[in-house]
Amino acid sequence: MSTDAQPPRLHATPPPGQGGMGGYFFVRSRRDGAWRTGRLSPARYVTGGAVRVPGSGVVRVEPAVVLTVGRTIHGPGAGAVDVSDALTAIRSALVIRADPDGADEGIGGTSGPGVHAVAVSARSLAFGDVDPGLLGFTVHAAGALWASGAVAAATGWIDAVAQLADRLATAGEDLPPGSALVVGSLTATLPVTEQTTVTATFARIGALTVHLNPETSGAIA
Numbered sequence: 001m002s003t004d005a006q007p008p009r010l011h012a013t014p015p016p017g018q019g020g021m022g023g024y025f026f027v028r029s030r031r032d033g034a035w036r037t038g039r040l041s042p043a044r045y046v047t048g049g050a051v052r053v054p055g056s057g058v059v060r061v062e063p064a065v066v067l068t069v070g071r072t073i074h075g076p077g078a079g080a081v082d083v084s085d086a087l088t089a090i091r092s093a094l095v096i097r098a099d100p101d102g103a104d105e106g107i108g109g110t111s112g113p114g115v116h117a118v119a120v121s122a123r124s125l126a127f128g129d130v131d132p133g134l135l136g137f138t139v140h141a142a143g144a145l146w147a148s149g150a151v152a153a154a155t156g157w158i159d160a161v162a163q164l165a166d167r168l169a170t171a172g173e174d175l176p177p178g179s180a181l182v183v184g185s186l187t188a189t190l191p192v193t194e195q196t197t198v199t200a201t202f203a204r205i206g207a208l209t210v211h212l213n214p215e216t217s218g219a220i221a
Contacts, residue, residue, distance in 0.1 A: 023066075023180030025095065025115050026160050035160035040115060040182060048119045048210050053192060054098045055215040059116070060189035063139050063200040065132065065151055066091040066120050069179040075169030078162040086175075089124040090132060092202040094210050095184050096192075118182055121208045130204065137202045139187065146198075147187040157183045 023040045053059045070088030099114035133152035140146060165175050190198070192212050199209040 023182060024164060025118070025182045026154075026157055026184065028154075028185040035156060035163075037160065037164050038115065040118065040180065044115055044118050045180075046117050046119050046210075047122060048094075048208050050211045050213060051096060051117050051119065052213050052215055053096055053116055058099045059192040059212075059214065060097045060099075061192055061198050061210070061212065062095050062097070062184050062189045063137055063147070063186050063202075064093040064095045064118070064182050064184040065135070065154075065186075065202075066093045066118070067127065067132075067181040067183065068124070069175055069177055069181065071177050073161070073165045073175035075162075075165035075167070075174070078165040080158045080162060083158050083161045083165075084127075087127040087181075090127050090130060090135075090205075091124045092121040092137070092200055092205045092208050093182060094119045094198060094200050094208060095182060096210070096212065097189065119208060119210045120180075121202075121205055123205055125204060135203055135205075137186070137200055139190070140199045140201075141190055142196050146190055149187055151183075151186060153186050154183050 022042045022044075025038050025040050027036050028034070029036050067087050068089040068091075069086055071086050073082060073086045095118050096116045097114040098116040133150065135151045136149070137151070138145060138148045161175075161181055168174060192214070195211075195213050197209060197211050199207050201207040
């Protein structure tokens with residue numbers, strides 16, 4: 001693994017959603033702190049810019065990282081080493097969640113736990129070149145610093161991926177190459193009640209910006 005003094009390697013893995021490959025979203029429940037997992041459709045991924053969000057219900061945004069699966073993760077019995085060795089790239093992301101009732105317990109369908117869209121950075125780093133736990137970030141909303149931290153806040157996500165592989169195995173499925181694993185719960189979520197711009201800046205990856213526009217507030221200039 002390289003140190004921060006060495007130049008990062010950009011990774012050639014296509015962005016999530018290309019080729020029809022979806023993925024999974026991992027988020028901690030506010031009720032009991034356990035990781036919840038939901039499937040993500042390829043249609044949920046965007047590259048940033050203007051994103052329309054529902055004008056009703058509870059809309060929230062949070063920073064996340066997107067990890068690309070480079071080779072199949074088989075269950076049952078997948079462990080942390082199996083998961084780490086299968087990952088090839090890491091990207092920054094902003095997850096926009098739209099929960100009609102404000103809950104985050106739902107797992108099902110193709111939208112994950114209330115996921116409306118996942119904005120993903122075009123730039124990625126080779127997973128082996130960075131310690132995700134030490135990867136720092138800042139989030140600005142409407143030009144003001146809203147949150148800062150490191151991916152280390154998402155403790156236990158590797159175990160959550162291994163458990164997902166085990167559950168898929170019981171249904172005769174694997175985690176195939178090209179799958180995107182979107183890991184959230186790096187900070188508290190930011191409520192979105194009006195048109196606003198949110199920028200997440202991850203060390204060595206760069207900035208990712210979305211302009212969120214509730215459907216009732218008109219177009220973004």
